[in-house]
Amino acid sequence: METKKQKIGNWFRTSISARMLVVGFIFLILLIPLGFVKDLIRERETRQVEVIEEINEKWGNEVILNGPIIKVPYKTYTEEKIFDEKTKTFMKNYKEVLNHAYLLPKTLDINSNVNTKQLERGIYETVVYSSDITMEGTFSEFDFSTTDIPKEDIDWEKATLLLQTSNLKGIRNEIRISMNQKDHTLKPKFDEAYMSTLESGFIKDQLKGNGDSNFSLKIKINGSEALRFVPVGAETSVSMYSDWHSPSFNGNYLPNDETKKITNQGFEAHWTVLETNRQFGQQFFNNLPNLNKFAFGTSLIIPIDDYQKTERTSKYGILIIGLTLLVFLLIQIISKIPIHPFQYFMIGLALVMFYTLLISISEHQNFLLAYFIAGIAVVGLITAYSKTILKNKKFPLLVLGSLSALYAFIFVIIQLENYALLVGSIGLFIILAIVMFTSKRIDWTNQ
CATH class of the missing domain: 2.60.40 (Immunoglobulin-like)
Incomplete structure (x- = not known):
């Protein structure tokens, strides 16, 4: 029995396909709390509409x-x-x-x-x-x-x-x-x-x-x-x-x-x-x-309707979670540093927490300040956590730069109206190109 568990553990640590399957499964699991967050945003927006209608009804x-x-x-x-x-x-x-x-x-x-x-x-x-x-x-x-x-x-x-x-x-x-x-x-x-x-x-x-x-x-x-x-x-x-x-x-x-x-x-x-x-x-x-x-x-x-901006931001949650997990997966494959599936899951939950922080803070502050505070809190938490996992300074700095650029990119998109699709498409193309050329360093012969 112990030998079978060791084989499974070795398979996950040595097989690229195994790691990709496990990270993909964790990504799918994280879509559940992300869906709950989107429901929370819609619920708060509906509550806002109800309160405004009640005020307007009494005034005229x-x-x-x-x-x-x-x-x-x-x-x-x-x-x-x-x-x-x-x-x-x-x-x-x-x-x-x-x-x-x-x-x-x-x-x-x-x-x-x-x-x-x-x-x-x-x-x-x-x-x-x-x-x-x-x-x-x-x-x-x-x-x-x-x-x-x-x-x-x-x-x-x-x-x-x-x-x-x-x-x-x-x-x-x-x-x-x-x-x-x-x-x-x-x-x-x-x-x-x-x-x-x-x-x-x-x-x-x-x-x-x-x-x-x-x-x-x-x-x-x-x-x-x-x-x-x-x-x-x-x-x-x-x-x-x-x-x-x-x-x-x-x-x-x-x-x-x-x-x-x-x-x-x-x-x-x-x-x-x-x-x-x-x-x-x-x-x-x-x-x-x-x-x-x-x-x-x-x-x-x-x-300014902060709930609409928060809802637009949450639509990019799949992109942020997927790319962040992909960054950690590439670091693990290239550096051979072991990252446990539980650690992937914790990183994903931290990314989901960004949206609950954003909606709760934006109800009391303007959206720009709320986005800034929520972004710094989540990026700082994940960077500090990655430093304990990756055991060096180079990769945590890579995580810091990647997440900062990603959240800045999303913020620019949600501010745009007529050019949101154009800027988003160009940004995704650049991200895809970076991932493609980074993956060239991986030895895919070890499946």
């Missing part, structure tokens, strides 16, 4: 504003055939149906001042805002000439004004719309539509028989993540001013390049959208469709 979520819009009821008639038992014939009956027409503004000018602040809960933070919004514009006359609706079936006496919003809870003032110098208060209207609706009282007396009708209103609203507007005006102009330094302009329309300004103190942006730029007209009959997909505006983002 994303704001989308659509309107104002004039709503005019009108009657149509449907024909019904009723069978008369006495005469054995069908009689025609006309049933009255109430519908609504919707008129969008001729011009719409929006001015928005957005004041931001960052809210924190524990280690998590989000950006929220309070916005003062002014809307001004004009309505032209309804054009029923394209329909077969008689004038007497149009109920102008019950015309109202609508304003739709995605964030009714965030409104901080009573919204009063002035139309032709007469004020109307907009009140919430219960419906199950995609957006909450505010509706005024009847505005018949404020509608001009000929010419345009002017309107203006002011809104104070709390929100988070984004502020967007639907371009309901035949000519819509939007100006936005904010103290936030990292805006992301999104939606169907981008601000005018010549007027857009972004500095460390904030930004300003201006949009102009014409009816010809949209895919809908100025009037709707029967129902008002969902126009949210045409909304545009600004998202207020926190530019």
Whole structure:
């Protein structure tokens, strides 16, 4: 029995193939704790999203504003055939149906001042805002000439004004719309539509028989993540001013390049959208469709997401573990210094610990400092450990240089966006070339 164990031990110490198989098996085993680390990163990122959503929900979520819009009821008639038992014939009956027409503004000018602040809960933070919004514009006359609706079936006496919003809870003032110098208060209207609706009282007396009708209103609203507007005006102009330094302009329309300004103190942006730029007209009959997909505006983002950077770093964990074990394997084969499989396993666990250190430190410090601390701790630990194994200074210095270069290379890659694949491919090619030429020194005849 003792002789059999000695043969196995001698086979591992003398056979290159045996050492490669054992190190390969250890590498596969280390993928298990590396997978647990990736799950931990996703769990922490999910927790961050949940906390931010909870904060935003209490303050006020994303704001989308659509309107104002004039709503005019009108009657149509449907024909019904009723069978008369006495005469054995069908009689025609006309049933009255109430519908609504919707008129969008001729011009719409929006001015928005957005004041931001960052809210924190524990280690998590989000950006929220309070916005003062002014809307001004004009309505032209309804054009029923394209329909077969008689004038007497149009109920102008019950015309109202609508304003739709995605964030009714965030409104901080009573919204009063002035139309032709007469004020109307907009009140919430219960419906199950995609957006909450505010509706005024009847505005018949404020509608001009000929010419345009002017309107203006002011809104104070709390929100988070984004502020967007639907371009309901035949000519819509939007100006936005904010103290936030990292805006992301999104939606169907981008601000005018010549007027857009972004500095460390904030930004300003201006949009102009014409009816010809949209895919809908100025009037709707029967129902008002969902126009949210045409909304545009600004998202207020926190530019650095350390969880995303940590997750990107962990994707290179297989590369770091594999190359480090390969370096130790090549040292063992070339120098004939014995390295026990348990020692390989300890080195691999130290490499896995880099990611737990990185995510835990980055929750309290910036990512650069967290990466620097975690990298120095792991590289220093493995270098010191290798000195006790390899019994000289030359090979530990090789380990130190290899790991330092590898972690520096990974850090450069995760900072890049457009060139990450290019730089990564070139780096891997160079690493492969180094391994190929280093392996020429090995006597492969001893299998």
